[in-house]
Amino acid sequence: VALDQATIDYRVLGPEDSPHPPVVFVHGILVDSRLWDRVADGLARQGYRCYLPNWPLGSHTIPANPDAELSPQSVAAMIRDFIDKLGLADVTLVGNDTGGGLCQLVIDAYPDRVGRLVLTNCDAFDKFPPFPFTLVFALLRGPVSIKVLFEQMRIKALRHSPLGFGLLLKPDPQLTASWLEPARTDVRIRRDLA
Structure with missing residues (x-):
């Protein structure tokens, strides 16, 4: 879907004629919609139409428009x-x-767009992002520092440590490596992340 700021790649699961309201998933930074696969698959089997966009948060593969504010x-x-x-x-x-x-x-700025909100462990208020990720975000100050940090994250032990994905999920080595690949290899994605 081409939007003013970026083209958003997305997948859809579930019946087109679902009697239920549509479900739109929003992943966090440095992951993509595959984070939601099991949940969306389960909902789709129950008849829900699920939309799984890849937001421009560092693991996306289509760079945002050069002048986009992110x-x-x-x-x-x-x-x-x-x-x-x-x-x-x-x-x-x-x-x-x-x-x-x-x-x-x-929901604060556009409450008329959303009928229901489901939040799992997430950022909120003055904890956006929460510690210890404030340290990681402090290192993400430009394409060069992002590239250096992400090159280090090629090491599985570091990628799956508490400074990587270790506190967030049961890491799958191929999946976590693929989440970091776009920002590690594409300067345009690093620009979006900076």
């Missing part, structure tokens, strides 16, 4: 634009991690 408020507006562009109504918005914080911004 502040949390701008990404929240992008979520609204995604919902509008697809003509979705009465959406159930599901978010975790940074995505949960973004969902809170969406």
Whole structure:
């Protein structure tokens, strides 16, 4: 879906003629929609239409437009634009991690777009991002520092440590490596992340 700030790659699971309101997932930073696969698969089997976008949060493969602002408020507006562009109504918005914080911004600024909100462990209020990830984000100050940090994260033990994905999920080595690959190898994705 081509939006003003970026083109959003997404997948859809579940019946087109679902009697249930659509479900839109919002992942956190440095992961993509595959984080939600098991949940979306289960909901789709129960008849829900699920939308799994890859937001421009560092693991996306389509760079944002060069002049795009990617502040949390701008990404929240992008979520609204995604919902509008697809003509979705009465959406159930599901978010975790940074995505949960973004969902809170969406319902604050655009409450008419969302019928329900489901939040799992997520950022909120003055803990956006929470410790210890404030340390990691402090290192993400430009394409060079991002590349250096992500080159180090090629080491599985570091990638799966508490400074990587270790506190967040039961890591799958291939999946976590693929989440870091776009920012590690594409300067345009590093620009989006900076």
